Amino acid sequence: MSNEQMQKLHGHNRLADALADVTERYRAANPNSLERWENAHNVMPGGNTRTVLYYEPFPATMIKGEGAYLYDMDGHRYTDFLGEYSAGLYGHSNPVIQTAIKDAVDGGMVLGAPNQWEAKLAEIICDRFASIDMVRFTNSGTEANLMALGASRAFTKRDKIMVFDGAYHGGVLYFAHGGTPVNVPFDVVYAPYNDSDGSLAVIEANAGDLAAIIIEPMMGAGGCLPAEKPFLETLRSAATRHGIILIFDEVMTSRSSAGGLQQRIGIYPD
Template sequence: MNVSLDAALAEAESRYTAANPASLARHEAARSAMPGGNTRTVLHYSPFPLAWSKGEGATLTDLDGHSYTDYLGEYSAGLYGHSNPKIQAALKRAIDDGTVLGGPNVYEAELAGLLKSRFPSLQALRFCNSGTEANVFALMTAQAHTGRKKVMVFDGGYHGGVLYFGHGGIPINLPLDWVIAPYNDVEGTLGLIRQHGAELAAILIEPMLGSGGCLPARQDFLGALRQAASELDIILIFDEVMTSRLSSGGLQAALGVTPDMTTLGKYLGGGSSFGAFGGRADIMGHYDPEKPGYWPHAGTFNNNVLSMAAGLTGLRDIYTPEAAMSLNAKGDRLRDGLNALGEKHGVPFTATGVGSFIGIHFTQDVMDRPVHDSAEEEARQSKIHKLMHLDFIAAGLFFARRGYMALSLALTDRDIDRFVAQTDEFITSRKPLLAA
């Protein structure tokens, strides 16, 4: 089984295929209507993805009846787990009172006020439908407010389906005038800001790279961006679609660096679609329809009653500052436990992240910037990630194939210990392949 990495992976895929015939049949049927049987690329993995029939608490059940402990948390959108009774009650109440109302509802103003009170940069905000939308609106707002066109983003960044900057970007990215800077590189980034500063409308950054490997930004790096943006009248935008859950006021509050604008999404809809963008009052004031020359901001589902009801209940009644601290402590304990295993076994294995976000890497020295290995080394690491993913599925533990986890409130201390123990077993059994 451990003769070679390719042989181990082939055996694991064969075992997986034999164990999941219903998911395979669903995948084959879906291919007749959707390219690759898929409508959300991140959910696809070889040889085919598991299809879920049910979620309850921190447990997922697939079409073949297998149960898994969920450490992925719907890529951070599933903060509350799959069946939180308070969220379910809020959604049922909203459905009973009627949806698609076509006017302001009883939830949105209170939710907006709560967000404003928590996030230092949000003097005013507006809702939309996703984190992607939030970032697009924030960028268009910055361009219109400054009269400039260039936008600085960072290598390895992800800001939505048309704003992806890992591995050179994607063909369907918005055709804006991008300046791509090196993440966590103060001097390299400041050099680009000096070069392009008079033309830069915005600097858009995740204070922790999410899909780029859960790599946190250094405080001095964010501070340098804040100072440069202020000096050159550039709009500094923090994409906190993911990281807003890392303290009661997001990473901006935890790190003490306040951007001009912030974008939000994912868990803040309580499991329903959600996005928001906001910031300084002078910037957001352009959207006031009671003022002459205001900018229209359309979106049929901007104040979707289900998103507003679940979002308000989640933020007000469940994800208190104390709950955030407790969940982040679990994440820190898991990350520390995983890193101890790398040292224990003497293999290239690192867990990164902040609080409830964890990224697993089969390499070292990953903290300062996105990893850029040779094509051969990237292919080897990709195979190890596949093998770990399939081995953990066989053991009833689920997370993203790339090694990404976003813990939910439904996970217990026992679940944290179980993941560490399973990782220990994986490294022990696969050690000859990991050290190659």
């Protein structure tokens, strides 16, 4: 073994030892979270219901949030830099939001009929987003994207969906490393993110069969990579030319301005 190989091996061993030490200290400092996680395995695969919240050796269990802070079962306080991927814009336990929730609960939550506020909220959203004419509310980003893709296929009478390497559009719409076995079995074609020529080649090769192109204007799970404006302009132009529905997944970027990232860059989806 050469000196260079020996140095690399020594460095690897040092990192492994340091990681093992940190892991053991984390376990010792979070016994209640560890116990909860171990018990949760009996009723939930992986010990929780949201894969993105898992990390090794086990996730800390939070019991309370106030403002910018989270508190776990073992008495630790954390500063929340994630903010529910930007959905938690107002922080935790905001009193204005809490009051609105309490008022709604006091009036009944599941009435089995339209309520007085849903159309008002839809009107606000339509006013803010230039690309939105009407709204259909869903329970999650995953469900919204599934509805958008299903509607695109029905409208265009085509089957294929163009996605981008590394994209995440929901638990059953994950397109990194070739996707996952639990993905919805859409007929998908992959294109390279931020590569105008490469993506255009994929579009031209499949234009007659493509129902939709779905893209995040900033790829979140792929590393928070903002799409370059000329790249999005290429997609917009090609989609219009071939009658393909262009879908922007703005679950993470809709708060980039009053009208989302699409308003900031001046490129609008269908």
